[in-house]
Amino acid sequence: MTEYDYDKHQAAANTIRGLAMDAVQKANSGHPGMPMGMADVATVLWTRYLKHEPDHPDWPDRDRFVLSAGHGSMLLYSLLYLSGYEGMTLEELQNFRQWGSKTPGHPEYGHAKGVEMTTGPLGQGISAAVGMALAEGMLAERFNQPNYDIVDHYTYVIASDGDLMEGISHEACSLAGHLGLGKLIVFYDDNSISIDGSTDISFTEDVLKRFDAYGWHTELIDGHDPTAIIAAIEIAQSVSDQPSIIACRTKIGFGSPHKEGTSSAHGEPLGEEEIILTKQALGLPLDQKFYVAEGVKDSFSRDGSQYAAWHHLWEKYAEAFPKSAMAYQDALAGKLPADLEEILPKFEVGKAAGTRVFSGQVIVALAPHMPSLIGGSADLTGSNKTNIPDTTDVQRDNFGGRYIRFGVREHGMGAILNGLTLHGGFRPFGGTFLVFSDYMRGSIRLAAIMGLPVIYIFSHDGIGVGEDGPTHQPIEQLTSLRLIPNMTVIRPADGTETAFAWQAALENKIGPTALILSRQGVPTLEETNNSALRGAYILSDQEDPQVILIGTGTEVHIALKAQELLSQRGVSARVISMPSWELFDRQPIEYQDTVLPPHLPARVSVEAGVTCGWKKYVGDQGVAIGLDRFGASAPYARVYEELGITAEAIATAAEALLVED
Numbered sequence: 001m002t003e004y005d006y007d008k009h010q011a012a013a014n015t016i017r018g019l020a021m022d023a024v025q026k027a028n029s030g031h032p033g034m035p036m037g038m039a040d041v042a043t044v045l046w047t048r049y050l051k052h053e054p055d056h057p058d059w060p061d062r063d064r065f066v067l068s069a070g071h072g073s074m075l076l077y078s079l080l081y082l083s084g085y086e087g088m089t090l091e092e093l094q095n096f097r098q099w100g101s102k103t104p105g106h107p108e109y110g111h112a113k114g115v116e117m118t119t120g121p122l123g124q125g126i127s128a129a130v131g132m133a134l135a136e137g138m139l140a141e142r143f144n145q146p147n148y149d150i151v152d153h154y155t156y157v158i159a160s161d162g163d164l165m166e167g168i169s170h171e172a173c174s175l176a177g178h179l180g181l182g183k184l185i186v187f188y189d190d191n192s193i194s195i196d197g198s199t200d201i202s203f204t205e206d207v208l209k210r211f212d213a214y215g216w217h218t219e220l221i222d223g224h225d226p227t228a229i230i231a232a233i234e235i236a237q238s239v240s241d242q243p244s245i246i247a248c249r250t251k252i253g254f255g256s257p258h259k260e261g262t263s264s265a266h267g268e269p270l271g272e273e274e275i276i277l278t279k280q281a282l283g284l285p286l287d288q289k290f291y292v293a294e295g296v297k298d299s300f301s302r303d304g305s306q307y308a309a310w311h312h313l314w315e316k317y318a319e320a321f322p323k324s325a326m327a328y329q330d331a332l333a334g335k336l337p338a339d340l341e342e343i344l345p346k347f348e349v350g351k352a353a354g355t356r357v358f359s360g361q362v363i364v365a366l367a368p369h370m371p372s373l374i375g376g377s378a379d380l381t382g383s384n385k386t387n388i389p390d391t392t393d394v395q396r397d398n399f400g401g402r403y404i405r406f407g408v409r410e411h412g413m414g415a416i417l418n419g420l421t422l423h424g425g426f427r428p429f430g431g432t433f434l435v436f437s438d439y440m441r442g443s444i445r446l447a448a449i450m451g452l453p454v455i456y457i458f459s460h461d462g463i464g465v466g467e468d469g470p471t472h473q474p475i476e477q478l479t480s481l482r483l484i485p486n487m488t489v490i491r492p493a494d495g496t497e498t499a500f501a502w503q504a505a506l507e508n509k510i511g512p513t514a515l516i517l518s519r520q521g522v523p524t525l526e527e528t529n530n531s532a533l534r535g536a537y538i539l540s541d542q543e544d545p546q547v548i549l550i551g552t553g554t555e556v557h558i559a560l561k562a563q564e565l566l567s568q569r570g571v572s573a574r575v576i577s578m579p580s581w582e583l584f585d586r587q588p589i590e591y592q593d594t595v596l597p598p599h600l601p602a603r604v605s606v607e608a609g610v611t612c613g614w615k616k617y618v619g620d621q622g623v624a625i626g627l628d629r630f631g632a633s634a635p636y637a638r639v640y641e642e643l644g645i646t647a648e649a650i651a652t653a654a655e656a657l658l659v660e661d
């Protein structure tokens, strides 16, 4: 490697410091301290080691760089600007945090090229990076051939004290250590400062000992010493069977005479006067804002040779291994099997099983046709029915496996699913009980913000859980997942609807899909069909219906029983199966009106969860039958009975509506 030019380094690092100070000051909001503290580490990494190509930001074999401490976004924007990423101009830096800029308060995936993921909620970035590194290892194992390492890159992370305090990072990093993800290299901004002050007040553990215990390679360096940074990176790169964490002792707000090393440098502008003093100390010109020293952009520029070398290798690979090359491209493009509907299993009418069992059979049917489908469960494989047949577990010595044992780490799993998806090449799913979706909500929300098509398999979807009682019976989770923009929640009623729920999930391009599945058995109905893809449809109709009964999931079967009761009492009713609010809401209004005609206001919905939100479908005059209380421990049929989720209750409510008419 070439000699490192320390003068150029200083100019580059101080340019970053100046840009961060000026942008935060101009916006009158933001976080200058962290970019100033980590400028040395970032400069070494981005000028000397990071394999990327601003002209090809989607190059699949680029190194991934995740700024987990997303509040330091000006660091990332400065790096992208100095490296020459298209669209990241000096003007964008001057518009930091302004409407429509490419430089929002926290990095947002999709807003600017080179931003690998949305970060800001601490802990998410480093945890998703575990998924990225895992994806790299799994793709390398599948596609590389001797002398053809078409997949061979690192995942670098800058993480802060806050990132390492958050529980999610403990989960994900524990798994990363277990799996020995050697291509994951984390720079820990060990500055001993968080918002409330010194970390002495709340965070005194020996972080490196903890990571050592996870099985990571650990190093401690002076984060302002380029020589030490270079050495640490090279050692970390050479450790191939352990992830690495490099604790970089830094000073937050480096260079600021009065704010360096204090929490006041963390999240507020330094102030005009202090900026002048800091620029003086750093040797930056005092009369220029957003100053970029001459030659600094050259330090960050790429000559294109790495990309060209990879591309050349790729062309030779495609010639030598055309089938693998095609499969790799299909995987990266997220291509689905062409005959998806044919592949989905057809379930025998009348055969009863939990919808989780039907989902398991869908996975069995899909797996051979969709090699990019991978997944696992947070230690509930048998319950979630997430097993993939004829495959092995992903383990440190087996990245060719397909099934991920996430352990009891729901939140870590959520972030890792995001990372696997962001990296590209896989379509991952992860399973747990619906009630524990709360544990992973932070990651689910980020998947939705980023529009990632992650698939969640949430089984044990209500009081049908029975004996395990209220702690395990989700009541509010279904509704609370529906509240998340970009999220699609699907709760199928039987085998047929479960197959179509999977189809909808796989075809979803908007964001994540939650498949909400039952523990208790229900028969596959004759009437269910591919209209389930439209979110709601007429399952069973009677002549001139007076009332509409709307059910979701297993409660559809109760609605059908209520229809029978009403029929015996001379009332004609229509039963709507409504597996997904979101899919239904995306239908043309004409279709919605054929299912729920405006002239039929007598409507009763039934769902074993909170009733909040159902007014939208039952209207002001309708009734929502549900549970605005927690469940209870008993055999599930008894719980349904005691809590009033019964055909009789539905029929009575429907009759009452007609009397009121």
Ligand SMILES: Cc1ncc(C[n+]2csc(CCOP(=O)(O)OP(=O)(O)O)c2C)c(N)n1
Binding pocket: 033, 034, 069, 071, 072, 120, 121, 122, 123, 160, 161, 162, 163, 166, 189, 191, 193, 194, 195, 252, 266
């Ligand atoms: C999950 C989450 N909780 C709280 C915050 C608000 N927050 C932003 S930065 C920060 C802590 C700052 O300390 P540190 O992570 O050490 O960053 P530094 O001060 O070194 O920049 C907090 C609590 C957040 N962004 N995410």
